[in-house]
Amino acid sequence: MSRLSALLLLLLCSLNTRADVQVLTSIKPLQLIAAAVQDGVGTPDVLLPPGASPHNFALRPSDVRKVQSVALLYWIGPDMEAFLPRVLQSRTLPSIAVQGLPDMQLRHFGEGHDAHDHGDADAHDHDHRPGTLDAHLWLLPYNARVIAARMAADLAAADPANAARYQANLKAFGERLDALDQRLKARLQSVVGKPYFVFHEAYDYFESAYGLEHAGVFSVLGEVQPGARHVAAMRARLQATGPTCVFSEPPLRPRLAETLTAGLPVKLAEMDALGGALPVSAQGYEQLLGDLAEQLAGCLEAL
Known part of the structure; x- marks a missing residue:
């Protein structure tokens, strides 16, 4: 075999073993899971930029082209990315709404919670x-x-x-999640039962896994201020609770936060359910959950 033929054969073998299967996910957490599976073979792409809301994102023409052309697309489903179903109607390649996968453990709003303060109904940015x-x-x-x-x-x-x-990456991912689960249970044990409030009811799955429960939800848009009577009722709820934490999501803190907590023994903090600032890596999903645990426990332990 000539040297040129040998080089061509080597190139073909290399291309064959590193087939470029383009994966696109709607949001960062799904990208992090895909990165764990593709580790060493490829890097998944993500549709939403950091800080964008999956509930009301507006697709650019370049986004639409990407959605139509990518080999595999994963999204949560119509209950999260309401902007995607219409675009996906004309897509011919596989699109997987993970909320419909068999064996998924799904929750519905209101499960396992007493009546919480959800702010004004007209101020919700999506259906909770x-x-x-x-x-x-x-x-x-x-x-x-x-x-x-x-x-x-x-x-x-x-x-x-x-x-x-x-398959090897999948197995390694599962083993890392086993270890992470034990670490998070130990990390969060000290704050189980401590009251805290959130501006977005996004953490019920995480809470159910680790024995936590928020005491209330102030689900209002950053640009919508409820009436004075309602703000007073929410402040009274915080005052009755005593020292506590109120968590918002980056990148924006609702304007209401300062009004609600002024003069009260309340710490304002953030929890990022989307992991917008995380690098894309095989361990990114574990870092997402680990950061949530640190953000939650760090604030509550400092009270």
């Missing part, structure tokens, strides 16, 4: 009415396993040469 699906399902490690298993199967079918690598 009791009984509707809570689509923040990625915050339950069990669901991340289910999603990763589907991704590994899809990638193995699209890229058989790397099927063993995808």
Whole structure:
């Protein structure tokens, strides 16, 4: 065999073992799960930029082209990304709404909670009415396993040469989640039962996994201020609670936060359910949950 032929054969083998299967996810948490499965083979892309809300994102023409052309697309489902179903109607390649995967453990708003203060109904930026699906399902490690298993199967079918690598990555991901689960249980044990409030009811899956429960929700848009009577009622709720934390989500803190907490023994803090600032890596999903635990426990322990 000539040297040129040998080089061509080597190139073809290299291309075959590193098939470029383009994966696009709607939001960062799904990208982090995909990154764990694709580790060493490819890097998934994400549709929403950091800080964008999956509930009301506006697609640019370049986003629409990306959605139409990518090989595999994963999104939460119509209960989260309401902007996607219309665009996906004309997509011919696989699109997987993970909320519909078999074996997913799904929650609905109002499960396991007493009546909470949800602010003015007209101020909600998406549907959190009791009984509707809570689509923040990625915050339950069990669901991340289910999603990763589907991704590994899809990638193995699209890229058989790397099927063993995808399965090995899936196994490693599961083992890391086992270890993470034990770390988080130990980290959060000291704050179980401590009251705290949130501006966005996004954490129920995480709370259910680790024995936590928020005491109330102030679900209002950053630019919508409820009436004075309602603000007074919310302040009275915080005052009756005593020292506590109120968590908002980056990048914006609701204007209401300062009004609600002024003069009260309340700490304002953030919890990022989307992990917008995290680098994309095989360990990114574990970092997302680990950061949530640190943000929550760090504030409550400092009271």
